Amino acid sequence: MLRNYETVFIATPVLSDVQIKEAVKKYRDFITDNGGEIVHEEDWGLKKLAYPIQKKTTGFYHLIEFKADPAMISKLEIQYRRDERIIRFLTFAFDKHSAAYAEKRRANKTETKAKEV
Numbered sequence: 001m002l003r004n005y006e007t008v009f010i011a012t013p014v015l016s017d018v019q020i021k022e023a024v025k026k027y028r029d030f031i032t033d034n035g036g037e038i039v040h041e042e043d044w045g046l047k048k049l050a051y052p053i054q055k056k057t058t059g060f061y062h063l064i065e066f067k068a069d070p071a072m073i074s075k076l077e078i079q080y081r082r083d084e085r086i087i088r089f090l091t092f093a094f095d096k097h098s099a100a101y102a103e104k105r106r107a108n109k110t111e112t113k114a115k116e117v
Contacts, residue, residue, distance in 0.1 A: 002037065002067040004094035006102065007076065010059035011085050013046060020060050023085050028064065030079055036068035040106055053087045065102060 011023050024043070031038060044061035053059070073091055080089040094102065 001069075002035075003070055004039070004065070004067055004099050004102075005073065005091055006063065006065045006094065006098075007089065007091040008061060008063045009080060009086050009089040010049070010053075010061055012054075012087050013056055013058040013060065015060065015085060019085070020062075023083070024062050026083075027076070027079070030076060031064065031066050031068060031072075034068070034072045034075065036066045036072060038064060038066045040065040040102070056087065059087055 007027075009027070011020055015023070028038060028041070040063075042063040044063065046058055047061050048058050049056065070093075073093075077089065077091060080086045092098075
């Protein structure tokens with residue numbers, strides 16, 4: 001049975017735009033190649049970190065919301081640990097409340113974008 005998950009990873013700030021896109025594509029492809037289904041994705045861009053990690057004070061944040069088999073999560077996290085481009089990551093399973101919140105947040109984002117146009 002597929003469950004809802006959300007993963008956020010922080011890539012090192014020394015990467016070029018092309019390298020960031022390659023890293024994001026790698027994890028997007030990993031999820032879909034292992035039977036997952038991407039629901040939503042957000043690129044948060046370069047942000048300041050709360051505290052230095054590996055002597056870096058900024059990082060590229062990227063969020064992927066997806067549905068997957070629970071067994072695939074450990075494989076995904078192994079991929080994060082092996083990748084020197086990723087300095088931090090967090091993956092968590094949604095319960096019914098966080099799933100409802102995520103849907104509401106997505107709806108607000110699309111509403112805001114519609115007003116900007």
